[in-house]
Each structure stands twice: as structure tokens, then as C-alpha cells.
Amino acid sequence: MFNGLPWSSRVPVGKKTSVNEGGAQLKVSPGPAGECILELSGRLDAYTIGPLWPRAGRMLEDHVDTPVRVDLAAVDYCDGAGVALLLDLLRQTRAPGAEVALVNVPTKVAQLLEPFDARALSGTPEARRAPGLGRRLGDGVHDLGRDLYNHVVFVGEAAAALAHGLAHPSRVRWKDALRIAQEAGVNALPIVALIAFLMGVILAFQSAVAMKQFGAEIFVANLVALSLFRELGPLMTAILLAGRSASAFAAEIGTMKVNEELNALTTMGLDPVRFLVVTRVMAAVIIAPLLTIFADLVGLMGGAMVMMTFDVPLVAFMNQVSQAVSPGDFLGGLFKATVFGLVIAGVGCLRGLETRTGASAVGISTTRAVVSAIILIVVLDGLFAVIFFHLGI
Amino acid sequence: MQPDSQSPPPIIQVRDLTLGFGGTPLLAHLSFDIAPGEIFVILGGSGCGKSTLLKHMIGLYEPMAGEVVIGGEVFTGTEGQARRDILRRFGVMYQMGALFGSMTLLENVRLPLEEFTDLPDEAMDLVARLKLQLVGLAGFEQHMPAEISGGMQKRAAIARAMALDPDILFLDEPSAGLDPITSAELDQLILRLSRILGITFVVVTHELPSIFTIADRVIMLDKETRGILAQGDPAHLRDHSEHPWVRRFFNREATEAS
Structure with missing residues (x-):
């Protein structure tokens, strides 16, 4: 068993890296109750979902007031990147009553999704903020002072050590x-x-x-x-x-x-x-x-x-x-x-x-x-x- | 979910491998298979060639004879695209983590995604964040490797090794230099990843508590005979191995460790 799917369902080694080969498919269709059905099929892995990811995002934006059902019945294989795609769809901010839901989730995919909470992923991690001009100026002066101090200490230590050596x-x-x-x-x-x-x-x-x-x-x-x-x-x-x-x-x-x-x-x-x-x-x-x-x-x-x-x-x-x-x-x-x-x-x-x-x-x-x-x-x-x-x- | 209720083919096969340096064999005629999803531990005394064997298995060194087969494809001596394809089937965690010191943890995990996939930028961020979350490092995405502890560096290294969802993870001395609690946490992480993702683990270690916690099967290398002294379930070897040295190895240290 590999990454949640049986060995027999995996493509041979040599083909795994071929982008989009036997890849993922995305189909959008209207549902019986007026909802929007987004059907994912094929392999959902890091090599196949690249082109599909922005399309899925745009589709959610186009149907912002409509409930969306993501149908996974035809998914053959899903790895960590596929899970990331599903979580990305689930974490989108939606109008009340227009939530995104996963349906027909294969057991193995459900197990892969289990450790993660889509709502907790809604924010992006705070990036390292570049310090402001004042801070940089202060840091620069501080560093200069520290360097000068270190140089004086070093010259003193080196001179003493040289004198001791002589x-x-x-x-x-x-x-x-x-x-x-x-x-x-x-x-x-x-x-x-x-x-x-x-x-x-x-x-x-x-x-x-x-x-x-x-x-x-x-x-x-x-x-x-x-x-x-x-x-x-x-x-x-x-x-x-x-x-x-x-x-x-x-x-x-x-x-x-x-x-x-x-x-x-x-x-x-x-x-x-x-x-x-x-x-x-x-x-x-x-x-x-x-x-x-x-x-x-x-x-x-x-x-x-x-x-x-x-x-x-x-x-x-x-x-x-x-x-x-x-x-x-x-x-x-x-x-x-x-x-x-x-x-x-x-x-x-x-x-x-x-x-x-x-x-x-x-x-x-x-x-x-x-x-x-x-x-x-x-x-x-x-x-x-x-x-x-x-x-x- | 195995095909036709038969055992699946081995994911790694080591066939008649002889390895060494300067024409002197360190280990000779090693042959063993590793099953998919297995947690396989390579054991042995200091200097017996555990890490060297691992480095041959991951293709860093060329063996003197024999071959390593990964996922049914011969890895030893394979070049070009075929080799790169096999390389992407596994990830490696080195003894000291080997994280890139000039990159944040998120950038470290993102690197393989940037190089080998055409995922959109935000998607790569999300995949990398999920990997870090999986190893318990959520919230540390923007930390530099030097700003986190040794145990966290090893977990981040596992997250990076998992970036492209490999089938196999090779871990070189994952518990080395860690306190018992951190070491036990790492063991639990390995078990969790094995259970959730079905990853095959090949682990080099001589930490007995770790071995008894994680190993499905072990092989014990022997410096004297330059071969495999024993292999099997660690608890079984501890109690029933026909080699006194193997029993002593397990029992004595297990007693001390407990």
C-alpha cells in the first residue's frame, strides 16, 4: 500500500513524473437541486494538478452564491498535493448557504484528509515582514557600533596574544x-x-x-x-x-x-x-x-x-x-x-x-x-x- | 487491498550487494527485500557499515558488485531521466537534517515542488504548509533552520523529504542526538506517517527503544562476517535468535534502555 492507494493502482515508476500523463480531470455540471457539481477524476498528485488548480479556483469564484459539491467518486489516486487541492477548495470564503462540500469521498482520501482542518488553513502564515526604515537605520547603527566594538576587542586580544607569542x-x-x-x-x-x-x-x-x-x-x-x-x-x-x-x-x-x-x-x-x-x-x-x-x-x-x-x-x-x-x-x-x-x-x-x-x-x-x-x-x-x-x- | 490477495512485489530489492572503499569490501553479498509499507530497520554495531549501506541504497555510492532495485526498476548504474524518476520515488532524511540554512522551513519544503511540479505559487505554499503541519511544525513556516531545535530540524527534514509524496523514506539515525522524549515523538511521527500515508520506511538506527517501537522487521549487520547476522521481527530476535550475540545485543541494551 502506498500513499493510501494499493500498489496495483499506481502507474509504473517511469511514468510517474510525466506531467499530466493520464492526469487529473475537472468537469463542472449543474446539479439536480440547483447546486454546482465539480467532478474531479483521475490522478490527483503534485505532477497532474498544476493546471487544474487555478481552474478549480476560478470555478468557485464564478459560482460564489451557489452550493458546490466536489465529487471524488472517479478519483483513482490522491497524494498530499491532491489533499492540498481539496483543502484549498474547502477553505474558500463563501456566501452563507453556498458552502463547498466533498461527496463520494473514497475511504483512503478521507483518511488522508483526516489530520487537517480546512478552516484552520484559511489564513496564510505571517510572512517575515521587512523592517521599516527606522528599524533598519537603528539596526544599521547598532551593527556598526557592535562591529567597531568587536574590532577594538579583537585588535586588543590579537596584540596581547602576539606580544605574548613574541x-x-x-x-x-x-x-x-x-x-x-x-x-x-x-x-x-x-x-x-x-x-x-x-x-x-x-x-x-x-x-x-x-x-x-x-x-x-x-x-x-x-x-x-x-x-x-x-x-x-x-x-x-x-x-x-x-x-x-x-x-x-x-x-x-x-x-x-x-x-x-x-x-x-x-x-x-x-x-x-x-x-x-x-x-x-x-x-x-x-x-x-x-x-x-x-x-x-x-x-x-x-x-x-x-x-x-x-x-x-x-x-x-x-x-x-x-x-x-x-x-x-x-x-x-x-x-x-x-x-x-x-x-x-x-x-x-x-x-x-x-x-x-x-x-x-x-x-x-x-x-x-x-x-x-x-x-x-x-x-x-x-x-x-x-x-x-x-x-x- | 492487495492485488489478488497475494503479497505485493517488494518495493526495494537488494541483490547480492557488495560494497566497500578502495577495493576492500565492507559488506559482501547482501540480499534482502523490503515490502511496501514496511518499516525496515538496519541495525548493527558501530562501524559495521549501516550508513554506508543506506548511502548505497539511495545511490550516493556505487557498489563494488550487485544492485539495488526500487519499485521494480534497477537503480544501481541507471542514469539520466530513468534515474531522476527513481530518485523522485524516495526521500531522504540525513543524520543532521541537512536543511538549507539560508531558507525558511517553508522554502525548504517548497524547493522540490518548485523544481519538479507546475503547481501555482499559492498551491506550493499550501502543500508545503500541510507537510509541515503533518510533522507537527505548523506555525514554524517562517523560521530559519538555525532558529529551531535539533528535533524540529529532523522533523522539518522529514517534511522536505515528503514534499513530493515519495513511496519510500530513508532515515539515517533519526534519533541520534535527541532526548528520549523527542526521540519517542519522532518514533510516533514515523508510525503515524506509515499508517496515514502508507510510506515505506528504511531506518538506520541503533536506538533500541526506537527499534522496538517502530520496526516491522530488522536486519542486523555484522562486521566480522561482512554480512547479515540475523533478520526478522526485533522482539522475536531478542527472545529466540540462534545467535547469542544478537540476543545479547537486544536483551542487554533493552534492559538498560528500559
Whole structure:
């Protein structure tokens, strides 16, 4: 017995899903006492009653002052969707004396109808109402305040944990930090190399074409080297690190939070910030400047290659670079990269720790991590430009 | 109402099924039938392959040998529309519910209706509401899964599994992680759905109170022999099984559970 009807009455498996095949029929006819007879027949299931449902509703609207008898004598099969149709007909608001009634109800259909009360279904469940403008504004300000508070708390906790880690290096989980450094640093080398090389090529080529008109191709080396060492090297590396690693940190810690692994750490007496954040921040602070040095060198190679096609020898290019770039340019870029690494890892971990429940929360955290990290990198880069200018670096 | 007063053909047939991972069989040469409308429980100690067998029965894994037949159609290895047709014959409740966290309960139950039927929008709402009402979740339609308890999530998962009125419901550890009262309520829900809708249930569990409440028939899997140690009515197995281990399994835990 299946869904209230015997096995023999069911259509074969392969045909069950065919919409309207051997489907439900709806016939309307006048009854002997002036009532309206709505005769349903065939299979009443989720696949067959779709077209029939609105027709039945319209028929009730057309006969709003007439009693309606829904005759089910010829129904072969009825499942939950068929029951829903019958209940929908029964729950309609009607004029007094013009009620809808079911007649010739097969026993099995009656059993399926038994748990439900059509009158109780007359209302629709209250949908989640969108909050008003005032409420949304209030919620927005509240969320902003809470986020700021959480950020301050996080920065404080992370700074304390980092200071503790530096004071007690043996307590830092270096094995984890190295694993993260490998994932975020070594495994990022190909993409960093590709982007840096192309950046050096594009930068050199675009400027060389213009400079050639003035016979000043050699100064392309100054332009490429200074741009890479001071700005583009640290900036592009940081953006790549944000895309690859801030997202990874947020997703990993977010998933751990959803799986209650963070709760497990807390109840074991382990501080999640020390356990998870310190290792990631330390790894990022180490690898960001190293990746930047790598990006600078590969970018220079790209620039040198282009300049060789403009008949500038490699030796001349490198001499020009060594004259143009001061240690301050190089070290300033590395300092920026270190700060970017700190920010990227911190933001990634913070967004991960902020993850709420559910699979979508991890996606939201990951997106927020990347967006926040990139915005912070660009803002910080602007600040560094002003500070370096005033410091004469 | 069985045709010609003969027993109806089995709705699920497991034929000579061998399953495992990495070439090592976990269970070998399993064969059993499940009758329509039956509440069939798969039992066994931890790690014996209960859930793995269930996952093979619902087509998530390919067996090493043998086949699963559902409603007379071979399911194992079937592809395309024929497979999709068989998939719609059953619903599955996973151990943790597996509700979609970004959707309300109503939207979770509506999803299969939206994808596979051409019901009008309001009709889909009504069908989904009736399913939720049937599992005792009327009034929770607009709740998100994270806002309700574990037991309610499992009931909502059953409602979603029933959205297209399947003939068979597979339940993986329905009582896991639930308190005894909630677990007993879930058992009553299974019995009620079986009685009202005639659904065939295939349940993986090792909760003895549940087994004695709901099971028409059980099979007990054995890790050592990689096969079926015993099958039949649980009360009969408890008292009369020829395997001492089976009697001990039922009696000892039944005593503790009661």
C-alpha cells in the first residue's frame, strides 16, 4: 500500500513524473437541486494538478452564491498535493448557504484528509515582514557600533596574544605557522611571479614607447624600478595575498566556528585568538615581505626583457636601476608589505571569528574578508604615501 | 487491498550487494527485500557499515558488485531521466537534517515542488504548509533552520523529504542526538506517517527503544562476517535468535534502555 492507494493502482515508476500523463480531470455540471457539481477524476498528485488548480479556483469564484459539491467518486489516486487541492477548495470564503462540500469521498482520501482542518488553513502564515526604515537605520547603527566594538576587542586580544607569542616563542605553534606560511607563501609563488612579470612588461613597454620619442628610453628603468619597489610590488602582492589567503583564513576559521570547533577550543581552556590568529598573523607577516621581494625581482626581469627589445642592454638597465633605487625605497616597500601582511591576516581571522551559523555564513565571511582586506590595503597605501612624503623617504 | 490477495512485489530489492572503499569490501553479498509499507530497520554495531549501506541504497555510492532495485526498476548504474524518476520515488532524511540554512522551513519544503511540479505559487505554499503541519511544525513556516531545535530540524527534514509524496523514506539515525522524549515523538511521527500515508520506511538506527517501537522487521549487520547476522521481527530476535550475540545485543541494551 502506498500513499493510501494499493500498489496495483499506481502507474509504473517511469511514468510517474510525466506531467499530466493520464492526469487529473475537472468537469463542472449543474446539479439536480440547483447546486454546482465539480467532478474531479483521475490522478490527483503534485505532477497532474498544476493546471487544474487555478481552474478549480476560478470555478468557485464564478459560482460564489451557489452550493458546490466536489465529487471524488472517479478519483483513482490522491497524494498530499491532491489533499492540498481539496483543502484549498474547502477553505474558500463563501456566501452563507453556498458552502463547498466533498461527496463520494473514497475511504483512503478521507483518511488522508483526516489530520487537517480546512478552516484552520484559511489564513496564510505571517510572512517575515521587512523592517521599516527606522528599524533598519537603528539596526544599521547598532551593527556598526557592535562591529567597531568587536574590532577594538579583537585588535586588543590579537596584540596581547602576539606580544605574548613574541615574549614566549616556545609557546607559539610554529608547526602550524610554517604550514600556513607554505600554503599562503610558497604556493602563491607562481601567481605572484606571473602577475609581477606581466606588470613589469606592461609598465616598461607602455612607458618606453612614449620615452623613445625623446630618446629617453634608459629612464624607463628608473620608472619601472621605483614603481615596483615603492608601490606596485607591495600593493599587488598584498592584493593577491588578500584574495588567496584572507579568504582562506576566513573560510577555515568560519567553518571551524560553524562546526563548534572554536567552542571546543574554548572549553579546553585554549584561547582561539592565540591558537588560530597568532600563527596566521606571524606567517603572513613573514611571507608578505618575502613575496614582495620576489615580486620586485620578477617585475624587474619583465622590465629588463622589454628594454632589451628597445636595444637597452641588461647591464645598462641594471646600472640605471641601482642608481635610481635607494635603500629607503626598497625598505619602505618592505615595511609596507609587512603591515599589509599583518592587516590581511588579521582581517581574515576576524571575519572568520565573526561567522554566524549556516553554510552561507562562511561564504559571507569570506567575501567580507577579501573586500575589507583590499579596502584597508588601499587606504593604508594612501596613508603611507603621505607619511613617506613628509618623512622624505 | 492487495492485488489478488497475494503479497505485493517488494518495493526495494537488494541483490547480492557488495560494497566497500578502495577495493576492500565492507559488506559482501547482501540480499534482502523490503515490502511496501514496511518499516525496515538496519541495525548493527558501530562501524559495521549501516550508513554506508543506506548511502548505497539511495545511490550516493556505487557498489563494488550487485544492485539495488526500487519499485521494480534497477537503480544501481541507471542514469539520466530513468534515474531522476527513481530518485523522485524516495526521500531522504540525513543524520543532521541537512536543511538549507539560508531558507525558511517553508522554502525548504517548497524547493522540490518548485523544481519538479507546475503547481501555482499559492498551491506550493499550501502543500508545503500541510507537510509541515503533518510533522507537527505548523506555525514554524517562517523560521530559519538555525532558529529551531535539533528535533524540529529532523522533523522539518522529514517534511522536505515528503514534499513530493515519495513511496519510500530513508532515515539515517533519526534519533541520534535527541532526548528520549523527542526521540519517542519522532518514533510516533514515523508510525503515524506509515499508517496515514502508507510510506515505506528504511531506518538506520541503533536506538533500541526506537527499534522496538517502530520496526516491522530488522536486519542486523555484522562486521566480522561482512554480512547479515540475523533478520526478522526485533522482539522475536531478542527472545529466540540462534545467535547469542544478537540476543545479547537486544536483551542487554533493552534492559538498560528500559
